[in-house]
Amino acid sequence: MKILIASGGTGGHLYPALALADALKEKDDHAQVVLVGSEQGMEARIVPPRGFPLRLLKVRSFSSRPSLRWFFSGFLLMVALIKSGLIIRQEKPDLVMGFGGYVSAPVLLCALLERKRTAIHEQNVVPGRTNQILAPFVDLVCLSFEESRSYFRKARKMVCTGNPVRFREKSPDRDQARTELGLDRRRFTVGVMGGSQGARSINAAALKVYERLRDRSDLQMLHITGRGHFAEVENELDIIKERKGGALYHIFPYMEEMNLFYQACDVVVARSGATTVAEISFFGLPSILIPYPYATQDHQRLNAEVLANKGAALVILDKDLKGEILAQKIRELMEGRGGYEEMQKRAREMGAGNAGERMVEALLELTFQ
Numbered sequence: 001m002k003i004l005i006a007s008g009g010t011g012g013h014l015y016p017a018l019a020l021a022d023a024l025k026e027k028d029d030h031a032q033v034v035l036v037g038s039e040q041g042m043e044a045r046i047v048p049p050r051g052f053p054l055r056l057l058k059v060r061s062f063s064s065r066p067s068l069r070w071f072f073s074g075f076l077l078m079v080a081l082i083k084s085g086l087i088i089r090q091e092k093p094d095l096v097m098g099f100g101g102y103v104s105a106p107v108l109l110c111a112l113l114e115r116k117r118t119a120i121h122e123q124n125v126v127p128g129r130t131n132q133i134l135a136p137f138v139d140l141v142c143l144s145f146e147e148s149r150s151y152f153r154k155a156r157k158m159v160c161t162g163n164p165v166r167f168r169e170k171s172p173d174r175d176q177a178r179t180e181l182g183l184d185r186r187r188f189t190v191g192v193m194g195g196s197q198g199a200r201s202i203n204a205a206a207l208k209v210y211e212r213l214r215d216r217s218d219l220q221m222l223h224i225t226g227r228g229h230f231a232e233v234e235n236e237l238d239i240i241k242e243r244k245g246g247a248l249y250h251i252f253p254y255m256e257e258m259n260l261f262y263q264a265c266d267v268v269v270a271r272s273g274a275t276t277v278a279e280i281s282f283f284g285l286p287s288i289l290i291p292y293p294y295a296t297q298d299h300q301r302l303n304a305e306v307l308a309n310k311g312a313a314l315v316i317l318d319k320d321l322k323g324e325i326l327a328q329k330i331r332e333l334m335e336g337r338g339g340y341e342e343m344q345k346r347a348r349e350m351g352a353g354n355a356g357e358r359m360v361e362a363l364l365e366l367t368f369q
Contacts, residue, residue, distance in 0.1 A: 001031045006107035007099035008037030012274050017099045017163030023356030034091050038103040055087050059102050059233035062090020077327045080106040095367050099127045108134050123163050123274035125302040127151050135165035140366050162355030167259050177263035187220040190263035198226015200362050214245030215317050227253045284348035293318040311346035
Protein backbone atom coordinates (compact mmCIF):
# COMPACT_ATOMS: atom_id res chain seq x y z
CA MET A 1 0.00 0.00 0.00
CA LYS A 2 1.18 3.50 -0.80
CA ILE A 3 -0.41 6.53 0.81
CA LEU A 4 0.13 10.21 0.04
CA ILE A 5 -0.56 12.43 3.07
CA ALA A 6 -1.14 16.17 2.63
CA SER A 7 -0.56 18.03 5.87
CA GLY A 8 1.44 20.77 7.51
CA GLY A 9 1.66 24.46 8.18
CA THR A 10 1.13 23.96 11.91
CA GLY A 11 1.79 21.21 14.42
CA GLY A 12 -1.94 20.68 14.86
CA HIS A 13 -2.13 19.39 11.29
CA LEU A 14 1.33 17.84 11.00
CA TYR A 15 1.73 15.75 14.16
CA PRO A 16 -1.46 13.69 13.67
CA ALA A 17 -0.34 13.01 10.08
CA LEU A 18 3.05 11.79 11.30
CA ALA A 19 1.34 9.67 13.96
CA LEU A 20 -0.75 8.04 11.22
CA ALA A 21 2.37 7.44 9.13
CA ASP A 22 4.06 5.75 12.09
CA ALA A 23 0.97 3.62 12.82
CA LEU A 24 0.75 2.53 9.19
CA LYS A 25 4.41 1.50 9.09
CA GLU A 26 3.94 -0.37 12.36
CA LYS A 27 0.99 -2.24 10.85
CA ASP A 28 2.73 -2.96 7.55
CA ASP A 29 6.48 -2.46 7.29
CA HIS A 30 6.20 -2.60 3.48
CA ALA A 31 3.72 0.28 3.36
CA GLN A 32 5.00 3.42 1.65
CA VAL A 33 4.20 6.89 2.98
CA VAL A 34 4.90 10.17 1.18
CA LEU A 35 4.07 13.50 2.81
CA VAL A 36 3.18 16.69 0.96
CA GLY A 37 3.57 19.91 2.93
CA SER A 38 3.95 23.66 2.67
CA GLU A 39 7.23 25.44 2.01
CA GLN A 40 6.28 27.95 4.71
CA GLY A 41 5.47 25.36 7.37
CA MET A 42 7.46 23.47 9.98
CA GLU A 43 7.39 20.21 8.01
CA ALA A 44 10.69 20.82 6.17
CA ARG A 45 12.39 20.70 9.59
CA ILE A 46 10.27 18.00 11.25
CA VAL A 47 9.57 15.36 8.56
CA PRO A 48 12.97 14.41 7.03
CA PRO A 49 14.49 13.18 10.34
CA ARG A 50 11.49 10.85 10.66
CA GLY A 51 12.53 9.07 7.45
CA PHE A 52 9.50 9.89 5.29
CA PRO A 53 9.83 11.40 1.79
CA LEU A 54 8.54 14.99 1.69
CA ARG A 55 7.29 17.01 -1.28
CA LEU A 56 6.70 20.72 -0.79
CA LEU A 57 4.17 23.13 -2.28
CA LYS A 58 4.14 26.92 -2.11
CA VAL A 59 0.65 27.85 -0.95
CA ARG A 60 -0.92 30.65 1.08
CA SER A 61 -4.22 30.89 2.87
CA PHE A 62 -6.95 33.21 1.60
CA SER A 63 -7.78 36.09 3.93
CA SER A 64 -11.30 36.15 5.36
CA ARG A 65 -12.11 39.31 3.37
CA PRO A 66 -11.41 39.95 -0.33
CA SER A 67 -8.13 41.80 -0.84
CA LEU A 68 -5.16 42.04 -3.17
CA ARG A 69 -3.71 39.07 -1.31
CA TRP A 70 -6.46 36.93 -2.88
CA PHE A 71 -4.89 37.34 -6.33
CA PHE A 72 -1.49 36.21 -5.08
CA SER A 73 -2.99 33.31 -3.11
CA GLY A 74 -5.05 32.33 -6.15
CA PHE A 75 -1.97 32.32 -8.38
CA LEU A 76 -0.07 30.14 -5.90
CA LEU A 77 -3.06 27.78 -5.71
CA MET A 78 -3.05 27.31 -9.48
CA VAL A 79 0.68 26.55 -9.43
CA ALA A 80 0.16 24.16 -6.50
CA LEU A 81 -2.62 22.37 -8.39
CA ILE A 82 -0.31 21.73 -11.34
CA LYS A 83 2.50 20.54 -9.07
CA SER A 84 0.09 18.37 -7.05
CA GLY A 85 -1.07 16.67 -10.22
CA LEU A 86 2.54 15.92 -11.17
CA ILE A 87 3.28 14.53 -7.69
CA ILE A 88 0.27 12.23 -7.81
CA ARG A 89 1.17 10.92 -11.26
CA GLN A 90 4.78 10.35 -10.19
CA GLU A 91 4.03 8.71 -6.85
CA LYS A 92 0.96 6.70 -7.99
CA PRO A 93 -0.55 6.37 -4.48
CA ASP A 94 -3.35 3.92 -3.64
CA LEU A 95 -4.87 6.51 -1.29
CA VAL A 96 -4.56 10.27 -0.77
CA MET A 97 -5.25 11.58 2.75
CA GLY A 98 -5.65 15.21 3.83
CA PHE A 99 -5.32 16.57 7.37
CA GLY A 100 -6.81 20.00 6.73
CA GLY A 101 -5.01 23.27 6.23
CA TYR A 102 -4.55 25.02 2.93
CA VAL A 103 -1.89 22.58 1.64
CA SER A 104 -4.52 19.81 1.59
CA ALA A 105 -6.80 21.57 -0.89
CA PRO A 106 -4.76 21.33 -4.13
CA VAL A 107 -3.55 17.80 -3.35
CA LEU A 108 -7.02 16.42 -2.63
CA LEU A 109 -8.59 18.24 -5.59
CA CYS A 110 -6.05 16.65 -7.93
CA ALA A 111 -6.56 13.26 -6.30
CA LEU A 112 -10.30 13.54 -6.95
CA LEU A 113 -9.65 14.44 -10.60
CA GLU A 114 -7.31 11.44 -10.88
CA ARG A 115 -10.06 9.23 -9.35
CA LYS A 116 -7.89 8.16 -6.43
CA ARG A 117 -9.28 6.86 -3.16
CA THR A 118 -9.47 9.88 -0.86
CA ALA A 119 -9.94 10.59 2.84
CA ILE A 120 -9.65 13.55 5.20
CA HIS A 121 -9.21 13.88 8.92
CA GLU A 122 -10.61 16.67 11.11
CA GLN A 123 -8.76 17.32 14.36
CA ASN A 124 -11.17 19.79 15.99
CA VAL A 125 -14.86 19.70 16.86
CA VAL A 126 -15.55 22.49 14.34
CA PRO A 127 -14.01 21.73 10.93
CA GLY A 128 -11.78 24.13 9.05
CA ARG A 129 -12.75 25.56 5.67
CA THR A 130 -10.67 23.13 3.61
CA ASN A 131 -12.25 20.05 5.18
CA GLN A 132 -15.74 21.52 4.96
CA ILE A 133 -15.28 22.08 1.21
CA LEU A 134 -13.75 18.65 0.54
CA ALA A 135 -16.00 16.53 2.78
CA PRO A 136 -18.88 15.89 0.29
CA PHE A 137 -16.48 14.65 -2.40
CA VAL A 138 -13.98 12.40 -0.60
CA ASP A 139 -14.59 8.71 0.11
CA LEU A 140 -14.10 8.90 3.87
CA VAL A 141 -14.14 11.53 6.62
CA CYS A 142 -12.28 10.60 9.82
CA LEU A 143 -13.34 12.49 12.94
CA SER A 144 -11.64 13.18 16.25
CA PHE A 145 -14.96 13.86 18.02
CA GLU A 146 -18.41 12.34 17.61
CA GLU A 147 -19.72 15.88 18.13
CA SER A 148 -18.38 16.82 14.66
CA ARG A 149 -20.84 14.64 12.75
CA SER A 150 -23.41 17.41 12.41
CA TYR A 151 -20.91 19.49 10.40
CA PHE A 152 -20.46 16.75 7.80
CA ARG A 153 -24.01 15.78 6.92
CA LYS A 154 -23.17 15.61 3.20
CA ALA A 155 -20.20 13.29 3.69
CA ARG A 156 -20.37 9.93 1.93
CA LYS A 157 -18.96 8.02 4.91
CA MET A 158 -17.75 9.00 8.36
CA VAL A 159 -15.88 7.18 11.10
CA CYS A 160 -14.80 8.54 14.48
CA THR A 161 -11.20 7.41 14.90
CA GLY A 162 -10.00 9.99 17.38
CA ASN A 163 -6.96 12.18 16.82
CA PRO A 164 -3.68 10.21 16.43
CA VAL A 165 -0.91 11.22 18.82
CA ARG A 166 2.85 10.93 18.55
CA PHE A 167 3.15 8.48 21.45
CA ARG A 168 2.93 4.73 20.91
CA GLU A 169 2.59 3.82 24.59
CA LYS A 170 2.20 5.38 28.02
CA SER A 171 5.77 5.19 29.24
CA PRO A 172 7.84 5.50 31.34
CA ASP A 173 5.85 5.01 34.55
CA ARG A 174 5.08 7.97 36.81
CA ASP A 175 7.92 7.44 39.28
CA GLN A 176 10.51 7.13 36.53
CA ALA A 177 9.17 10.18 34.68
CA ARG A 178 9.37 12.28 37.85
CA THR A 179 12.87 11.03 38.61
CA GLU A 180 14.09 11.88 35.09
CA LEU A 181 12.66 15.40 35.42
CA GLY A 182 14.14 15.93 38.89
CA LEU A 183 10.75 15.99 40.63
CA ASP A 184 9.61 14.70 44.01
CA ARG A 185 7.92 11.32 43.45
CA ARG A 186 5.35 11.74 46.22
CA ARG A 187 3.90 15.21 45.63
CA PHE A 188 0.71 16.11 43.80
CA THR A 189 2.03 17.41 40.49
CA VAL A 190 0.35 20.13 38.44
CA GLY A 191 1.62 20.43 34.88
CA VAL A 192 1.26 23.82 33.17
CA MET A 193 1.79 24.63 29.51
CA GLY A 194 0.48 27.13 27.00
CA GLY A 195 1.17 25.41 23.69
CA SER A 196 4.41 25.34 21.70
CA GLN A 197 4.92 29.11 22.00
CA GLY A 198 3.70 29.43 25.58
CA ALA A 199 0.88 31.69 26.78
CA ARG A 200 1.48 34.81 28.85
CA SER A 201 -1.93 34.70 30.59
CA ILE A 202 -1.43 31.07 31.67
CA ASN A 203 2.14 31.75 32.77
CA ALA A 204 1.01 34.68 34.92
CA ALA A 205 -1.86 32.70 36.46
CA ALA A 206 0.46 29.77 37.24
CA LEU A 207 2.84 32.05 39.14
CA LYS A 208 -0.10 33.44 41.13
CA VAL A 209 -1.12 29.86 41.98
CA TYR A 210 2.36 29.17 43.32
CA GLU A 211 2.27 32.40 45.29
CA ARG A 212 -1.05 31.44 46.90
CA LEU A 213 -0.22 27.77 47.50
CA ARG A 214 3.49 28.05 48.26
CA ASP A 215 2.96 26.74 51.82
CA ARG A 216 1.68 23.39 50.50
CA SER A 217 4.47 20.86 51.10
CA ASP A 218 2.47 18.24 49.18
CA LEU A 219 2.45 20.28 45.92
CA GLN A 220 4.87 20.72 43.04
CA MET A 221 4.32 22.51 39.76
CA LEU A 222 5.91 21.54 36.45
CA HIS A 223 5.73 24.51 34.07
CA ILE A 224 6.68 24.66 30.39
CA THR A 225 6.81 28.40 29.74
CA GLY A 226 7.63 28.57 26.03
CA ARG A 227 11.11 29.72 24.98
CA GLY A 228 10.06 33.33 24.51
CA HIS A 229 8.62 33.61 28.02
CA PHE A 230 11.18 31.65 30.04
CA ALA A 231 13.33 34.54 31.28
CA GLU A 232 10.29 36.58 32.32
CA VAL A 233 8.79 33.68 34.28
CA GLU A 234 12.15 32.80 35.84
CA ASN A 235 12.60 36.37 37.11
CA GLU A 236 9.11 36.45 38.64
CA LEU A 237 9.64 33.02 40.18
CA ASP A 238 12.88 34.11 41.87
CA ILE A 239 11.01 36.95 43.57
CA ILE A 240 8.26 34.63 44.84
CA LYS A 241 10.77 32.03 46.08
CA GLU A 242 12.41 34.65 48.30
CA ARG A 243 9.33 34.42 50.52
CA LYS A 244 9.99 30.72 51.14
CA GLY A 245 7.37 27.98 51.34
CA GLY A 246 6.98 24.22 51.05
CA ALA A 247 5.70 23.95 47.49
CA LEU A 248 8.15 23.21 44.67
CA TYR A 249 8.19 24.87 41.25
CA HIS A 250 10.09 23.50 38.24
CA ILE A 251 10.28 25.44 34.97
CA PHE A 252 11.40 24.47 31.48
CA PRO A 253 11.42 26.69 28.38
CA TYR A 254 10.53 23.72 26.16
CA MET A 255 10.35 19.95 26.50
CA GLU A 256 11.16 17.57 23.69
CA GLU A 257 10.07 14.40 25.49
CA MET A 258 6.51 15.36 26.29
CA ASN A 259 5.70 11.81 27.40
CA LEU A 260 7.75 12.57 30.53
CA PHE A 261 5.69 15.69 31.17
CA TYR A 262 2.34 13.92 30.87
CA GLN A 263 3.40 10.85 32.83
CA ALA A 264 4.72 13.01 35.67
CA CYS A 265 1.48 14.98 36.11
CA ASP A 266 -1.61 14.42 38.24
CA VAL A 267 -3.48 17.24 36.50
CA VAL A 268 -2.66 19.43 33.48
CA VAL A 269 -3.42 23.13 32.99
CA ALA A 270 -3.30 23.96 29.28
CA ARG A 271 -4.87 25.42 26.15
CA SER A 272 -7.31 23.17 24.31
CA GLY A 273 -5.92 22.84 20.82
CA ALA A 274 -6.66 19.55 19.09
CA THR A 275 -3.24 18.00 19.68
CA THR A 276 -3.12 19.01 23.35
CA VAL A 277 -6.61 17.65 24.01
CA ALA A 278 -5.78 14.39 22.21
CA GLU A 279 -2.55 13.91 24.18
CA ILE A 280 -4.16 14.71 27.53
CA SER A 281 -6.88 12.17 26.70
CA PHE A 282 -4.33 9.56 25.57
CA PHE A 283 -2.60 9.74 28.96
CA GLY A 284 -5.94 9.78 30.80
CA LEU A 285 -5.23 12.98 32.73
CA PRO A 286 -7.75 15.28 34.42
CA SER A 287 -7.26 18.79 33.12
CA ILE A 288 -8.09 22.44 33.58
CA LEU A 289 -8.42 23.87 30.09
CA ILE A 290 -8.12 27.55 29.17
CA PRO A 291 -9.16 27.88 25.50
CA TYR A 292 -7.22 30.32 23.33
CA PRO A 293 -9.78 33.13 22.91
CA TYR A 294 -8.81 34.05 19.33
CA ALA A 295 -8.88 30.56 17.81
CA THR A 296 -10.68 30.30 14.47
CA GLN A 297 -14.41 29.67 14.95
CA ASP A 298 -13.74 29.48 18.71
CA HIS A 299 -12.78 25.85 18.13
CA GLN A 300 -10.64 25.59 21.27
CA ARG A 301 -13.59 26.40 23.50
CA LEU A 302 -15.67 23.73 21.75
CA ASN A 303 -12.85 21.19 22.07
CA ALA A 304 -12.63 21.94 25.80
CA GLU A 305 -16.38 21.64 26.26
CA VAL A 306 -16.33 18.08 24.91
CA LEU A 307 -13.97 17.01 27.70
CA ALA A 308 -15.88 19.07 30.27
CA ASN A 309 -19.23 17.56 29.25
CA LYS A 310 -17.76 14.08 29.69
CA GLY A 311 -16.51 14.97 33.17
CA ALA A 312 -12.81 14.79 32.26
CA ALA A 313 -11.95 18.49 32.48
CA LEU A 314 -12.76 21.86 33.99
CA VAL A 315 -12.89 24.92 31.73
CA ILE A 316 -11.88 28.49 32.57
CA LEU A 317 -12.25 31.07 29.83
CA ASP A 318 -9.18 33.22 29.25
CA LYS A 319 -11.11 36.39 30.13
CA ASP A 320 -11.99 34.84 33.50
CA LEU A 321 -8.52 33.48 34.22
CA LYS A 322 -7.18 34.74 37.52
CA GLY A 323 -4.60 33.23 39.82
CA GLU A 324 -7.02 32.94 42.74
CA ILE A 325 -9.61 31.09 40.62
CA LEU A 326 -7.04 28.64 39.27
CA ALA A 327 -5.53 28.15 42.73
CA GLN A 328 -8.96 27.35 44.16
CA LYS A 329 -9.64 24.75 41.44
CA ILE A 330 -6.27 23.10 42.05
CA ARG A 331 -6.73 23.13 45.83
CA GLU A 332 -10.14 21.45 45.46
CA LEU A 333 -8.71 18.75 43.21
CA MET A 334 -5.82 18.11 45.61
CA GLU A 335 -8.20 17.74 48.54
CA GLY A 336 -10.72 15.57 46.70
CA ARG A 337 -13.45 18.20 46.78
CA GLY A 338 -13.26 18.91 43.05
CA GLY A 339 -14.20 15.41 41.97
CA TYR A 340 -10.62 14.45 41.10
CA GLU A 341 -11.13 10.69 41.18
CA GLU A 342 -14.22 10.91 38.96
CA MET A 343 -12.39 13.22 36.53
CA GLN A 344 -9.50 10.78 36.45
CA LYS A 345 -11.88 7.90 35.68
CA ARG A 346 -13.59 9.85 32.86
CA ALA A 347 -10.26 10.99 31.43
CA ARG A 348 -8.98 7.41 31.35
CA GLU A 349 -12.15 6.30 29.58
CA MET A 350 -11.53 8.95 26.91
CA GLY A 351 -7.94 7.75 26.54
CA ALA A 352 -8.88 4.14 25.90
CA GLY A 353 -7.95 2.75 22.50
CA ASN A 354 -5.52 3.97 19.89
CA ALA A 355 -6.63 6.54 17.32
CA GLY A 356 -3.76 5.77 14.96
CA GLU A 357 -4.63 2.08 14.83
CA ARG A 358 -8.33 2.82 14.29
CA MET A 359 -7.51 5.18 11.43
CA VAL A 360 -5.19 2.66 9.77
CA GLU A 361 -7.92 0.01 9.89
CA ALA A 362 -10.44 2.39 8.33
CA LEU A 363 -8.02 3.37 5.55
CA LEU A 364 -7.04 -0.23 4.79
CA GLU A 365 -10.72 -1.14 4.52
CA LEU A 366 -11.29 1.81 2.17
CA THR A 367 -8.27 1.00 0.00
CA PHE A 368 -8.91 -2.70 -0.45
CA GLN A 369 -12.70 -2.84 -0.41
